[in-house]
Amino acid sequence: MQTHQHEVIIVGGGGSGLMAALYASRTTDVAVISKLYPTRSHTGAAQGGIGAALGNLEEDRPEWHTYDTVKGSDYLGDQDAIEFMCHEAPQIVYELEHMGLPFSRTKDGRIAQRPFGGHTNNITGKPVTRACYAADRTGHMILQTLYQQSIKNNVAFYDEFQVLDLIRTNEGIAGVVALEIATGEMHIFHSKAVIFATGGWGRVWEITSNAYAYTGDGVAIALRNGIPLEDMEFFQFHPTGIYKMGILITEGVRGEGGVLINGEGERFMAREEYAPNVKELASRDVVSRAMYLEMKAGRGINGKRYIYLDVTPETVNKYAAIDGRTRPDGSPYVVTAEEILGKLPDIIDFCETYLGINPVVEPMPVQPTAHYGMGGIPTNKYGQVVIDSQNTPLPGFFAVGENACISVHGSNRLGTNSLLDLVVFGKHSGLKAAEYAKSAGYIPLPKDPAAAVAEQFEALRNANGSERISDIAREMKEVMFEHVGVFRVEEGMSEALEKIRELKQRFKNISVDDRGMKFNMDILNAWELSNLLDIAEVTTASALARKESRGAHARDDYTERDDENWMKHTLAWLDEDGVRLDYKPVVFTKFEPKKRVY
């Protein structure tokens, strides 16, 4: 078994991990461990933009961005952290540009911006152009740019190493245990600080926009090390995934004027009960719920479980005229097919590839798709992991990006704030971890820190039961999509929880086919499934307990937000006998909770 030593170990090579690496490596010895080649990371799938009040096309202010984010979070976001992020936003976007990020440009050569859901001018209440974009490939450009800069700055990488465990001692975190996928060998990484940047867990659900790799490895490892997860009941369903496939169709489509049409040809978002002011550009939870209700009422297209997203110039121009939408220069908003093609080239490509349709000619069939975890490993705004309701830090452990809960997204994330979260908190956790590493020593490694996972892996390698992991995975995804999805009720969630516990029992009786050492993806898939099952259990238990509707957690049996009893963050531990819950207060600075209307 090889042992490596680096002052700071970063687990995950996506946007937040690379940003942390760029900053931490300025002053410390850093290595990034990633189960994928870093450029395969899911940051690359982000499309529409990164939010920052640059005001390149019209007036905008970080204060408005702050308020929109707080409101989007349904007041569950911690306002100190949100304020920090939104005020850092313009500078960090300029910094990305200075690193060479090829943003799309305005006529006068500045970074191009487009409207997005929930982004408003706080005075007029109208949508504002805040999402800084590079066509519909903004995440791709961020990931590539950060990886390029990592090469330039000689950041050390361990590519295709799967981290399996934290090395936790009484004094704090001393490193991680990882599997070298190519050889099947275990490696010990001894470090002063560990930053988890392992991404999300959307693979818990049947219809998802998330990559196969999104199996919540980091949060599951934290759980098994006695660290609680925060606000796991809040999982975002993006309104527009390609029907049945879940592939993301960016909110930028609606930003460019695309509308949602039900089976009766109605632009239903304009209705009083949905979002009469900003319509399709309401927050994602609001739009997903409206679509769900339309479909439930039999108003899906042909009565089926999908809705049309229509960005044909004819439709866009018709509704832009009805809305009185204008360009920033005051002229009426009129688009051409060429303009749509230029601004949404990948969306056009996806639709042509997977649906055989051209979206400037025909509408796209869409349904809500599991997209983003607002919850995760609890941290403060420097990315330091805090492990109880008193926010006690766990020395040497940091988390950032989707696997962290700071919480800047509260119960519902605003579109474009995930990319912003990655870079702002990636930077600051990198700086903080480096600072910590400079002041701290190496905690001595315990005896044989890989013993537990090595044993677990040997058991998996020899697993010879009667269950196939693909069956267990399918049943988990179906029950979670059905009962712990856009809408939830007590009975359904209880059924889901029971089912997940049954599946965890059945998991003990799995069989694997591959008993080899090299590139044993069979065992890795099994291990990833065990992560997803733990996360599904914690998510469902957290959701069952929260008897209110807030943001992405919408209940048919408790339909209102209940600030008196539930204005608090959930903390969930996974113990031997199930999930244990506690709560901690939300941080308020300026904004008192109000009813959320779009």
Add this chain to the structure above:
Amino acid sequence: MQQITLKLFRYNPETDKKPHYDTFRVDAEPTDRVLDLLEKVKGYQDGTLSFRRSCAHGVCGSCAMRINGMNRLACKTLIQDLGTKKITVEPILGLPVLKDMIVDMDPFFDHYKSVMPYFVNDEPPPARERLQSPEERARFDDTTKCILCGACTTSCPSFWANEQYVGPAAIVNAHRFIFDSRDRAAAERLQILNDQFGVYPCHTIFNCTTACPREIQVTKAIGEVKKAIATGRVE
């Protein structure tokens, strides 16, 4: 639903002296991806089948494979696109096969890293963004789309013939910076590529352009880099 016959390249370094092919029969919809079929085989017939995949919609670059003789992304190739019920899947050519469809990508990334694939401009940046006109931005748009899947490089006969050739993907990534009006290291990159293993092994065979799942005009980009080397001007 139709039955597809999948002929898959197999090589397990721990048990096989040489590669062979296994045949599987899988039920599929015409709109299923080749990747969906591989997942079905792995999930329900043979869990030892090994391949890389992640995003499953053509943006991460993990699953470049040789599908019925052509380099494609398994996640971006629908059964109906292939026009046949017999599908052969093999690893991309020119890189060492490690297991089944998994090849050693390190030589590919080493070539990529050799061309300074990063932004260089040491002038103090302005307080806000550097300005760039939409026309200047459009000049290198095509090559910003690269996802480093390797489909182009491993379709290139010149690369098959000589693994020291940097290959189309590396040149595409050099192009992305050479033609960026904000960058200042074009001359250095052109010097790196003005080499017997730089742009010169390219004989404009166009396999790379056909193979690119992002529809980058790879041969054109290489041509522009060649021209810049020949004329000493970046236009």
